[in-house]
């Protein structure tokens with residue numbers, strides 16, 4: 001369905017199985033359903049225009065630091081261009097295990113580490129591993145659309161449980177989450193720290209959810225991609241803090257955000273030891289193995305990337321202050337500074353449609369941001385801006401935004 005279709009509305013992120021979606025009937029109908037993506041439509045609206053400034057995507061403008069890139073180049077030169085083990089190089093899996101020991105204080109064996117060709121790929125693997133057609137998956141939204149699509153591609157049913165906004169801050173009602181669970185619920189997907197809201201779950205809530213899931217035999221799929229991007233603390237709470245080794249828990253992670261490596265396509269997951277052999281098969285028959293040379297860059301990032309990460313976080317904190325000082329001056333922006341992540345997620349008083357606002361920002365100010373309606377029901381009306389860019393770019397973006405939204 002195209003967005004100028006009168007049937008479209010901002011809450012149709014999880015598009016119903018509607019015949020009007022069938023533009024490619026010779027392919028699986030689910031592909032027509034996932035085709036609908038308001039964020040991609042906004043990008044299309046901006047494409048081809050001159051002078052566009054985009055803070056709509058989930059990445060900063062700093063390229064991968066040299067010490068990481070060099071390790072990848074050295075690996076290529078050293079002939080690391082062959083197939084490798086499906087779950088990642090043994091050295092990489094050990095390095096991941098060491099990283100969890102050094103940064104998180106966990107004792108997790110390398111056998112639980114699975115190196116994947118991105119965090120996104122890890123989520124697809126997790127869904128393939130736990131979900132069958134017609135299972136139900138509870139997604140705590142707002143949630144990045146690609147994660148919602150991983151559920152849809154399994155032809156499982158998505159049930160959204162929404163974070164609620166109050167005065168610009170977001171929270172989760174645990175009772176609402178538990179009430180949503182039915183006998184066909186197979187998994188709960190949670191992304192904390194959360195893209196796009198910046199909300200972060202505390203350890204007590206994680207413990208309560210893990211206990212509930214354990215009792216019901218439900219999987220928890222925890223996307224912790226922004227776990228190192230919490231302000232004022234070295235790392236955010238993790239479900240691994242509260243889980244037993246054999247709990248039905250898969251933790252998704254990525255090199256993309258921490259070490260400015262979005263283009264390397266590398267992530268990982270932590271799985272229960274018992275699942276290792278089956279995940280091995282899944283990978284073997286899906287993509288065979290992750291790329292070899294990037295793993296050498298990844299190991300550098302894990303071993304020596306703390307200083308880079310700290311300097312990035314120091315800038316994000318300043319950038320966050322710049323953004324929220326401006327918002328306070330304008331007086332019509334509803335949002336509170338995020339506890340984590342590099343996103344400002346806000347609504348403008350009196351602006352009903354985030355999609356129309358994002359189009360106007362492009363038309364009137366050449367600024368491309370992401371519409372909240374791409375992230376689930378409760379996110380309609382909000383706009384996401386990634387502030388992980390240089391100061392001049394950020395100030396330019398804020399100037400453009402002000403021109404359109406300040407009354």
Ligand SMILES: Cc1ncc(COP(=O)(O)O)c(C=O)c1O
Nearest residue numbers: 058118119120195225254256267
């Ligand atoms: C919550 C969340 N999970 C996963 C990813 C994807 O990470 P990767 O680049 O490793 O695919 C993103 C990217 O924006 C994200 O926001």
